[in-house]
Amino acid sequence: MAEEVKTFTDSSPAKNKEAPMLNDTDLKTAPLNEQTDGGLRQASAVQPIEENIKDPNVSAKPAIVIKDLVKIFTIGKEKVRALAGINLVVNQGEIVCLLGTSGSGKSTLLNMMAGLEKPTKGTVTIYGERIDKMSERKLAMFRQKNMGFVFQSYNLLPNFTAIDNVGMPLAFSGVKRKVRDKRAKEMLKLCGLGKRMRHKPTQMSGGQQQRVGIARAFVGKPKIVFADEPTGNLDTRTTIEVMEMMVSMSRENHQTLVIVTHDTEIAAYADKIYHIIDGVISSVEDNTHKQIGVGSEEAAEIIRAAESV
Amino acid sequence: MRKTDVLRFAGGNFLRRKARSALTVLGVIIGTAAVVIMLSIGIGMNKGFEDQINSYGNIKEINVCERYGTINEETGEWEQNESRAPLDDITLADLRAIEGVEAVTPKSQYWGVMIKDNKEKASNAQIVGIDAASMEDFGYEILYGRLLNESDIGTNNFVMCFNMPFYFYEMRGGEEVYWHDSVEGEELPFNPVGDYRYQFTWYWNYGTGAVDTTRPRIKLVDGKCVGILAQKKGGDYSQEIYMDVKSVQELQKTLQANQDKYYGRGDEPSYGGVVVIKSDRAVIGGGISIGGSTTSDTDRKSIYDNITVLAKDPKKVQDIEKQIQEMGYETNSSMEWLTQLQEQTKFLRSILGAIGVVAFFVAAISIANTMVMSIYERTREIGIMKVLGCKLSDIRGMFLIEAAIIGFTGGVLGVIFSYGMSALVNMLAGKGGMSMMGIDAATSNLSVIPLWLDIAALILATAVGVLAGLYPAIRATRLSALEAIKNE
Numbered sequence: 001m002a003e004e005v006k007t008f009t010d011s012s013p014a015k016n017k018e019a020p021m022l023n024d025t026d027l028k029t030a031p032l033n034e035q036t037d038g039g040l041r042q043a044s045a046v047q048p049i050e051e052n053i054k055d056p057n058v059s060a061k062p063a064i065v066i067k068d069l070v071k072i073f074t075i076g077k078e079k080v081r082a083l084a085g086i087n088l089v090v091n092q093g094e095i096v097c098l099l100g101t102s103g104s105g106k107s108t109l110l111n112m113m114a115g116l117e118k119p120t121k122g123t124v125t126i127y128g129e130r131i132d133k134m135s136e137r138k139l140a141m142f143r144q145k146n147m148g149f150v151f152q153s154y155n156l157l158p159n160f161t162a163i164d165n166v167g168m169p170l171a172f173s174g175v176k177r178k179v180r181d182k183r184a185k186e187m188l189k190l191c192g193l194g195k196r197m198r199h200k201p202t203q204m205s206g207g208q209q210q211r212v213g214i215a216r217a218f219v220g221k222p223k224i225v226f227a228d229e230p231t232g233n234l235d236t237r238t239t240i241e242v243m244e245m246m247v248s249m250s251r252e253n254h255q256t257l258v259i260v261t262h263d264t265e266i267a268a269y270a271d272k273i274y275h276i277i278d279g280v281i282s283s284v285e286d287n288t289h290k291q292i293g294v295g296s297e298e299a300a301e302i303i304r305a306a307e308s309v
Numbered sequence: 310m311r312k313t314d315v316l317r318f319a320g321g322n323f324l325r326r327k328a329r330s331a332l333t334v335l336g337v338i339i340g341t342a343a344v345v346i347m348l349s350i351g352i353g354m355n356k357g358f359e360d361q362i363n364s365y366g367n368i369k370e371i372n373v374c375e376r377y378g379t380i381n382e383e384t385g386e387w388e389q390n391e392s393r394a395p396l397d398d399i400t401l402a403d404l405r406a407i408e409g410v411e412a413v414t415p416k417s418q419y420w421g422v423m424i425k426d427n428k429e430k431a432s433n434a435q436i437v438g439i440d441a442a443s444m445e446d447f448g449y450e451i452l453y454g455r456l457l458n459e460s461d462i463g464t465n466n467f468v469m470c471f472n473m474p475f476y477f478y479e480m481r482g483g484e485e486v487y488w489h490d491s492v493e494g495e496e497l498p499f500n501p502v503g504d505y506r507y508q509f510t511w512y513w514n515y516g517t518g519a520v521d522t523t524r525p526r527i528k529l530v531d532g533k534c535v536g537i538l539a540q541k542k543g544g545d546y547s548q549e550i551y552m553d554v555k556s557v558q559e560l561q562k563t564l565q566a567n568q569d570k571y572y573g574r575g576d577e578p579s580y581g582g583v584v585v586i587k588s589d590r591a592v593i594g595g596g597i598s599i600g601g602s603t604t605s606d607t608d609r610k611s612i613y614d615n616i617t618v619l620a621k622d623p624k625k626v627q628d629i630e631k632q633i634q635e636m637g638y639e640t641n642s643s644m645e646w647l648t649q650l651q652e653q654t655k656f657l658r659s660i661l662g663a664i665g666v667v668a669f670f671v672a673a674i675s676i677a678n679t680m681v682m683s684i685y686e687r688t689r690e691i692g693i694m695k696v697l698g699c700k701l702s703d704i705r706g707m708f709l710i711e712a713a714i715i716g717f718t719g720g721v722l723g724v725i726f727s728y729g730m731s732a733l734v735n736m737l738a739g740k741g742g743m744s745m746m747g748i749d750a751a752t753s754n755l756s757v758i759p760l761w762l763d764i765a766a767l768i769l770a771t772a773v774g775v776l777a778g779l780y781p782a783i784r785a786t787r788l789s790a791l792e793a794i795k796n797e
Contacts, residue, residue: 116696116791137701144698155693155794159325171314172699216697 063224063256064090064113069122071108071279082108084279086122092223093254095247097270097287101262105279107228110260114147114226115139126224144173148217150246152229154209156201156216162188163197166215173220187215191245207238214242218249224256231266236306243269244294251294265302268292310703319710322683330715333679337719338726340672341770344665345727345762346734351658353757358650362643367448368623369411369644371630373404374615376639394637395611404618407632409625412446414439415554415613419561423550425477425505432476436467437549438557439617444468447619449551454502454536457551465509465532465560467552471540474498476548491540507532509560530560554613669769672719673777680712680781684788691785692793701786708782709775716774720767727766731756 069086072079082105090096100106111117112124115131124132126146134142148169149155156165163184170180188197191211201209210230217225227246231239247269250257259270267273269292273285292298323330362368375396378389394400396415404413417438424431439447441457449456449468457468475491475498508529532552541547552560618633620626626644633640684691691704738755 111791114696140695140698140700142698143696144700147698149696151794155689155696157690157693159321168694169697172310172694172697172703174311174314176311177314 061092062089063092063094063127064088064258065123065125066109066113067123067125069109069112069124070120071105071112071117072120082279083112083119086279086281088274088281090256090258092256093250094272095250095257095270096259097267097273098258098260098276099262099264099267099273100276104276106260106262106276108279109276110226110228110258113258114149115143144169144220146223148220148222148225150210150213150217150225150227150230152232154201154206154213154233156209156212158201161198161200162193162204162212162215165201165212166219169216169220183219184215187219188212190249191215206233207235207241210234210238210242211245214245214249218253218255221253222255224258225250227257227259229261230259231261231263237303239263239266240299240303244299248294268298310700310706315703315706316710319707319714322687322707322711323714326683329679329682333675333715334719334722336672336675337716337770337774338723340665340669340773341720341723341766342727342730343668344662344769345724345758345766346730346756347661347665348762349727349731349756349758350734351654351661352759352762353755354654354658355651356754356757358647362647362650367619367643368647369620369626370447371618371620371626371633371640371642371644372615373618373633373638373640375611376637393611395609396613396616396638397609397611399609400638401616403636404616404633407618407629409621409629410618411621412443412619413616414443414447414619415616417554417557417612417614419557421550423473423477430477430479432473432478433548434473434476435549436557437551438554439551441466441553444551447617450539451536452539453500454534456536457553461535461556462553463556464553465530465556466535467507467532467550468536468538469501469534470538470547470549470551471497472547473537473550474501493540495540497537502534502537505534507534510564530563558612669773672770673773676712676715676774676777677780679715680708680778681784683711684708684781684785687785688788688793690793691788692790695788695790696794705782705786708785709778712774712778712782713771714774716771716777717767719774720770723770724763724766728758731758 066086066088069083070081071083072081074080084105086109098106098109108117112119112132113126115124115134119132122132123130126142129142131139131142157168160168163181166184166187167175167177167180170183171177175183185197188194191214193208193211193215196204196208196212201212204212210233213230217227225246230246231242234242243266246257246259249255259266261267268287268290271286271288271291273287274281275283275285292302359368373396375393376390377393378387380386381388398415401413401415404410415438419436419438421434421436422431423434439457441461442459444456444458451468452471454468457466472491475495509532510529618629620629623644626642627648630640630642630644694704695701734756735754
């Protein structure tokens with residue numbers, strides 16, 4: 001990690017011509033952007049994170065605090081800037097959507113929030129802990145306790161039954177088989193898979209697999225659930241089902257849900273939508289007023305519209 | 310993660326790819342069996358030497374006799390010792406005091422002849438006087454009756470070796486000799502314990518080939534056969550009769566005196582012997598006394614021909630021998646010979662071992678290969694587990710345990726397989742009358758698998774499994790979770 005940072009500081013702005021140009025106007029719309037200023041000269045600007053949170057409309061406890069996040073991938077001799085100074089705060093219980101086209105850097109941002117990737121610069125703080133600085137071991141423990149994941153391609157283990165798949169995060173945190181099987185069953189029932197508990201992923205449809213995935217993400221009651229294009233492989237009706245399930249579950253337990261998608265219809269479920277273009281947050285949309293409610297008429301409308309085609 | 314869960318995950322992976330697991334295990338089976346078989350042949354060879362040498366004399370035994378002289382190292386000439394360390398009861402006590410000595414017995418030997426069936430059949434016999442109480446310690450095995458023990462001290466009770474009844478030959482027929490060495494497992498031609506009465510005498514008319522018991526004043530001393538020894542393995546050629554050493558010496562004195570008194574010694578050699586009586590048909594045997602006596606600078610005199618020392622541990626034999634030599638005695642043991650034989654075959658044995666090790670090494674590579682392949686296949690799975698918060702140590706544990714399962718299963722089956730192979734080798738070698746390095750395959754097994762070899766092979770197989778799994782396991786933990794999930 002240290003090396004990467006070094007490479008970065010060495011490459012002064014002049015050298016960074018290959019990186020995508022930053023759009024200053026876009027940066028201004030992002031919160032906390034007073035200091036970003038291209039986001040490149042702030043490697044040494046280490047300040048207590050708390051002080052920097054000036055988001056006015058949230059009094060709730062911040063769950064994820066991201067500051068000046070920069071990620072540069074080096075592919076061969078070329079340096080590609082995937083993230084160019086991201087600042088954002090996600091509060092506990094908030095449903096947030098990172099909306100952007102492919103290649104916009106939204107998935108990279110999610111990966112860094114989850115500690116799956118190390119940033120080139122900047123910090124990711126979750127519940128006051130700097131996860132960008134954590135060792136792999138600590139991260140594993142941290143993910144075990146605090147995070148759930150829903151993936152686009154479900155990522156279920158093919159040789160395990162639905163119960164075993166759902167119980168897996170519990171197994172990793174040392175829960176007894178009996179206990180975790182019971183909890184997995186409850187979770188699967190909640191997801192409407194009561195009759196599919198002993199099926200393996202290959203014996204289930206995409207929607208069912210994704211529901212297993214959701215059950216797995218929520219079974220350990222994590223504080224944060226990350227969903228990376230959770231409906232990318234699903235049809236519209238299933239998409240709505242899956243989205244409603246995730247949203248209602250996270251609402252119920254006051255869990256933070258971070259959804260990454262390119263689909264504006266999915267984004268409509270979020271409280272807040274971050275539009276990401278070329279590695280920066282181009283705009284933030286407070287969606288609480290025009291939000292689609294779970295089981296609402298809008299949802300039904302979307303389904304009807306999709307199926308009438 | 311709970312240990313049982315790590316184990317369950319590892320076991321699940323092992324069982325999931327049945328064909329591949331089976332093939333890898335097969336590799337370990339062959340490796341383990343190769344090592345075990347090769348080493349077992351080496352061990353069998355050593356065991357064969359031991360058996361062979363044991364059939365001539367116990368390898369834990371050290372024979373101690375007087376040192377009559379030494380060869381001068383400079384001149385190469387034989388130099389007689391002026392005075393010699395004697396073999397007496399003090400010596401016995403001294404020898405017993407040496408560390409690592411299990412038992413000590415004095416020996417006095419007399420050549421004798423056993424006569425039976427109305428003086429018609431005779432058999433050569435060596436009458437060996439030993440410490441009756443030590444017979445059990447020296448590992449004599451009894452077939453009928455009992456071994457000599459403390460109660461036999463001072464009596465004329467004796468124990469006969471297995472071969473004696475086979476060695477009787479027709480004395481008067483001249484040509485007709487029908488004695489033979491006993492074949493392994495052969496039944497005794499007659500029971501020498503119950504059916505016969507025995508008497509010792511000192512007169513033996515060797516010239517005419519007959520014993521004249523009618524001559525006056527022949528002193529007959531009663532003896533009693535209390536047991537017969539079991540047949541020795543690998544060919545029994547012994548011809549001994551064992552008796553308490555003091556009794557033999559006493560007997561010799563008595564009979565000698567009788568002989569001298571009535572028949573005069575003159576220049577003729579004196580004879581001693583045993584009479585064997587069945588019902589009323591008495592036959593007499595006799596022999597030449599070879600008992601020696603010696604002088605020393607002290608008052609002590611040798612009263613025994615030699616002394617046999619039994620070591621607790623064959624490995625200590627040469628140590629003990631050295632100490633006895635320092636006391637001024639000559640020693641010899643089968644161990645010396647055995648060590649030489651084993652030294653000579655060391656090279657052959659190490660080549661056999663090397664072949665086994667190579668096979669094992671191939672098996673280890675095969676385990677490593679399987680585990681690496683497994684990681685390639687399961688890259689995604691490992692990635693998912695990492696993202697879901699599986700600890701690195703648990704992932705490593707899963708792979709190590711899977712590798713250990715392969716090693717252990719292969720080890721167990723390999724050991725079982727090697728028993729079959731070993732039996733086959735022994736059968737073929739036995740049938741073919743094959744003899745290796747002078748060991749007769751018919752009497753000694755070519756391949757011997759001791760228990761420690763099994764256990765060692767099992768531990769080794771498991772350890773090799775774990776070692777071979779180490780690199781793949783570490784590799785698995787180093788996989789980037791993100792990369793793993795990305796690959797579709």
